[in-house]
Amino acid sequence: MKPKVMIILGSASDINIAKKSISVLEELKIPYDLKVASAHRTHEKVKQIVTESTKQGIEVFIGIAGLAAHLQGIIAAHTHKPVIGVPVNVKIEGLDALFASVQTPFPTPVASVGIDRGENGALLAAQIIAIYDLELRERISKYRSNFYKKLEEDELKIQTDIYGEHYCPNKIDIPKIIKKEFPKSSTHDKVPDVAIIPGSYSDMKLAKKTSMFLDRVGITYDMNIISPIRYPERFEEYMLNMNEVKVFITISGLTAHVSGAVVALTEKPVIGVPNPQKLNGFDTLLAMVNMPPGVPVGTVGIGNSGNAGVLASEMIGIGDEKIGEQVNKLKTQYNDYVK
Ligand code: C2R
Numbered sequence: 397m398k399p400k401v402m403i404i405l406g407s408a409s410d411i412n413i414a415k416k417s418i419s420v421l422e423e424l425k426i427p428y429d430l431k432v433a434s435a436h437r438t439h440e441k442v443k444q445i446v447t448e449s450t451k452q453g454i455e456v457f458i459g460i461a462g463l464a465a466h467l468q469g470i471i472a473a474h475t476h477k478p479v480i481g482v483p484v485n486v487k488i489e490g491l492d493a494l495f496a497s498v499q500t501p502f503p504t505p506v507a508s509v510g511i512d513r514g515e516n517g518a519l520l521a522a523q524i525i526a527i528y529d530l531e532l533r534e535r536i537s538k539y540r541s542n543f544y545k546k547l548e549e550d551e552l553k554i555q556t557d558i559y560g561e562h563y564c565p566n567k568i569d570i571p572k573i574i575k576k577e578f579p580k581s582s583t584h585d586k587v588p589d590v591a592i593i594p595g596s597y598s599d600m601k602l603a604k605k606t607s608m609f610l611d612r613v614g615i616t617y618d619m620n621i622i623s624p625i626r627y628p629e630r631f632e633e634y635m636l637n638m639n640e641v642k643v644f645i646t647i648s649g650l651t652a653h654v655s656g657a658v659v660a661l662t663e664k665p666v667i668g669v670p671n672p673q674k675l676n677g678f679d680t681l682l683a684m685v686n687m688p689p690g691v692p693v694g695t696v697g698i699g700n701s702g703n704a705g706v707l708a709s710e711m712i713g714i715g716d717e718k719i720g721e722q723v724n725k726l727k728t729q730y731n732d733y734v735k
Contacts, residue, residue: 406461416514462486507694609705
């Protein structure tokens with residue numbers, strides 16, 4: 397058995413967060429490896445692990461680190477495979493690690509998940525691998541439906557404890573878990589590889605930068621302004637039609653409902669780009685990245701929609717050699733150009 401996911405911890409002290417990732421990978425039966433290496437303390441070791449594991453066929457990296465979490469960016473600098481960042485709360489509620497993980501410059505994206513959200517890091521890794529593995533996608537779907545069941549059980553528990561005189565529950569017919577239909581094959585001639593979803597016209601400028609990158613790499617995409625708040629029915633219909641795309645990219649400002657609504661309705665990986673409209677984009681960044689367990693949004697830096705294009709290409713590249721080579725070439729060319 398060869399590992400598909402490489403987990404790197406900045407320090408052995410991050411192990412409790414890594415354990416959350418491990419338990420998800422175990423449950424989903426995904427082979428993984430784990431190393432401890434710090435970009436600050438053992439820079440060469442990180443570089444060696446990343447370049448060697450990329451050659452040996454690792455499909456996704458997960459970097460777990462607290463404080464000035466440069467580890468994730470350094471991993472992304474040495475590979476064209478997707479990198480997921482899990483910021484750890486060591487000081488100031490983990491905000492230092494979150495910013496260090498998410499705000500990497502173009503073209504070195506890190507798909508950051510919420511602070512201490514090791515389980516979401518692993519789940520996002522699983523969703524990326526499952527782009528090309530239908531059986532794994534079904535396991536993910538089952539795993540996620542357990543959240544639905546648990547919520548029902550918890551709800552019943554607290555409801556039976558309510559003795560209020562005015563408590564009068566309504567009878568509402570709620571459908572049991574909605575069964576998602578999976579396509580027989582994950583490739584289809586007419587379906588685009590990526591769905592770019594800006595929540596409003598004001599997100600179009602950023603969306604254009606994403607599509608420009610996808611055009612360069614030769615990845616097909618659909619781009620549609622769909623707001624789940626403004627047009628909920630149209631949104632659901634769109635999601636049904638886009639069932640077969642490989643990756644979703646959501647671009648939004650303010651409350652970022654778009655990314656949350658998309659991740660709720662798909663087993664495919666979802667990338668979020670916060671568009672700074674108010675509060676310099678802090679509101680949107682936090683709303684996108686700090687998702688609860690079971691619904692990860694791989695968030696890139698504020699306004700960095702170019703990085704969303706690179707990240708989607710890296711995800712598609714794990715099962716498409718031509719795209720993989722293309723994104724590797726573009727990343728290397730850019731690095732040479734900056735030199
Ligand atoms: P120690 O407990 O070893 O002092 O580490 C680690 O990930 C850990 O959360 C404290 C915190 O420092 C983080 N660390 C980084 C990096 N190396 C270690 N952020 C790095 O390379 O980015």
